[in-house]
Every structure is written in structure tokens, then in C-alpha cells.
Amino acid sequence: MDADAAGRPAAVRLAFPPEPRLLGTVRLVVGVVARKAGLGEEGVEDLKVAVSETCAVAVGDLNRAGRPDPIEVDLVEGADRFGIEVRDRAPAVPARPGGPGDGDVDDRELGLALVGALVDDLRTATLEGGGNRTTFWLRRGPTGADLSPPLI
Amino acid sequence: MDLDLNVRKEGDHSVLEVAGEIDVYTAPKLREQLIELVSDGSYHIVVDLEKVDFLDSTGLGVLVGGLKRVRSHDGSLQLVCTQEKILKIFRITGLTKVFPIHSSVADAVSAPAE
Numbered sequence A: 001m002d003a004d005a006a007g008r009p010a011a012v013r014l015a016f017p018p019e020p021r022l023l024g025t026v027r028l029v030v031g032v033v034a035r036k037a038g039l040g041e042e043g044v045e046d047l048k049v050a051v052s053e054t055c056a057v058a059v060g061d062l063n064r065a066g067r068p069d070p071i072e073v074d075l076v077e078g079a080d081r082f083g084i085e086v087r088d089r090a091p092a093v094p095a096r097p098g099g100p101g102d103g104d105v106d107d108r109e110l111g112l113a114l115v116g117a118l119v120d121d122l123r124t125a126t127l128e129g130g131g132n133r134t135t136f137w138l139r140r141g142p143t144g145a146d147l148s149p150p151l152i
Numbered sequence B: 001m002d003l004d005l006n007v008r009k010e011g012d013h014s015v016l017e018v019a020g021e022i023d024v025y026t027a028p029k030l031r032e033q034l035i036e037l038v039s040d041g042s043y044h045i046v047v048d049l050e051k052v053d054f055l056d057s058t059g060l061g062v063l064v065g066g067l068k069r070v071r072s073h074d075g076s077l078q079l080v081c082t083q084e085k086i087l088k089i090f091r092i093t094g095l096t097k098v099f100p101i102h103s104s105v106a107d108a109v110s111a112p113a114e
Helices: A020-036 A041-064 A107-118 B027-039 B057-071 B084-092 B105-110
Strands: A012-016 A071-077 A081-088 A120-126 A132-139 B003-010 B013-022 B044-055 B076-080
Touching: A012 A020, A020 A041, A020 A071, A041 A071, A041 A081, A041 A107, A041 A132, A041 B044, A041 B057, A041 B084, A107 B057, A107 B084, B003 B027, B013 B027, B013 B057, B013 B105, B027 B044, B027 B057, B044 B057, B044 B084, B044 B105, B057 B076, B076 B105
Parallel strands: B013 B044, B044 B076
Antiparallel strands: A012 A071, A071 A081, A081 A132, A120 A132, B003 B013
16 A cells, blocks of 8 residues: 555555564554544544454464564555555465364454454455455544444 | 453452453463463453453453353353443454443442353
8 A cells, every 4th residue: 555546655654573562562653643644533443453453463374484574554644534554474374174272262253353344445465475465444534533334 | 561460359259350452462361360260260250341451352262262161160251341442342243242241340240140
């Protein structure tokens, strides 16, 4: 996501090694940038969850593959929406035949479902040479109020 | 980023107060605490989420795992939460139908067993 539809470049670009302890820092930056962009508080919280879940999947996949490649996050301010793109170089992950081993739920699937429910226009793609690109947007109203999808 | 856990007894219940952010980095600490409580014979647990600033799917998975563990001993796991941003995560994932969620610890410990 080098630019949005109006041609604006990424407002902020982050790159961080696949370490779980850094997810809190990513959320902090996303929160600050989204607030400054005028997103409402609910939208800010939704974005923080969505980017954290997306990055957590990338961190897990890279760690399982033993890859230290950085994860890149672009934050883009559009005219009426705020966008995030997450790129990683994680190889494709085979399905886990037995599911999680300690009796908990499959939080990978839960996380992806959460992202899909919280944001607009979620798109995922495989990068040439391996890896993933996940893009999503959150619309914002004229006063910065977010237009999140309704809760179930 | 820290996750602070504090356990106290209130009658038959163990109340686990959680403060901070629950994500893929901190959730293992919560999982270990829940496992330890069940191993020590605490089968009726109240998890107080009022001081939780962030909760992701890993945290949800840990809570579901805790619920499964106490239910295997005919126990209960109830939550205390009034924060809309946290409740929203439970609603989206349908887990409001799985966990009893109360507005206070007093309500949780006095709630009839399900």
C-alpha cells in the first residue's frame, strides 16, 4: 500500500522483527496515528485489534518457519478512510491436522474472524517469492466518527 | 507491556484480577495462572477483566481453555467486564453465549451455578 486511491503515500511505515513483545508497540503507534487522523475512539480500538491480530499471525508463521524477516506495516490516510497494509515473508502454513494441542481454541482462526468483522474491505494476497499482504480500511465519518460494521 | 495477575479467595470462588494487555506475548502468563489454579483445586473461578486495556484472540483462546478445564471438574469460569471495547470482542466472536459476563465481582460470586 504505497498510496491510497487519491495518491497519498503511506503516512507511517513500520518494520519490526517477528517478536511477540513488539506487538504492543505496533498497537501504540497505530493508535496515535489513527487518532491524529481523526478516527473515532471506537475505530481506533478496532484498528488496534485488527493490526495486532494480523501481525500476530505473521509473527507466529515466521517463528514457526525460523525466519527473522521483518514485518512491514503501512498506515495510510485516505480522504474518508484510514488504511493499513501488513506485509510479511512467511512461507505458506500447512493446516494443523490436530488443531491446538493444549485444549484451547484455534485462536488463529478466531483472530482472522475478528479482523474480518472489525474492518472494511479486507483483502489478502500472496506475495511473489513467498509471503502475504493483508490490507484493510476503516471508513470515517465527517466528524471522525467511525462506521464500524454492526455487532452481532 | 506487562500483564499483572492477582488472585484472592471470595467464598468458594477464586477471583483472578487481570490488569494490562492480553495478547500473544502475555497470554501464556494468564494460561499458566489458570492451569495453576485448577491444579490447586480451584474449580470456580472469576476472571476480573475490568483493568484489561487490550484483549486479542489469543487471550480469548486462553479463557476458553480455562473454561474447559474447570468444566471438566464440574466447575465454572465467569467473567467481570463492563468495558465496551472488550465486550465487543466477546460479542463478535459469539463468546457472550459461552461465558457468563457480570458487571461486578460481587455479582459473579453470588450468581447461581449454571
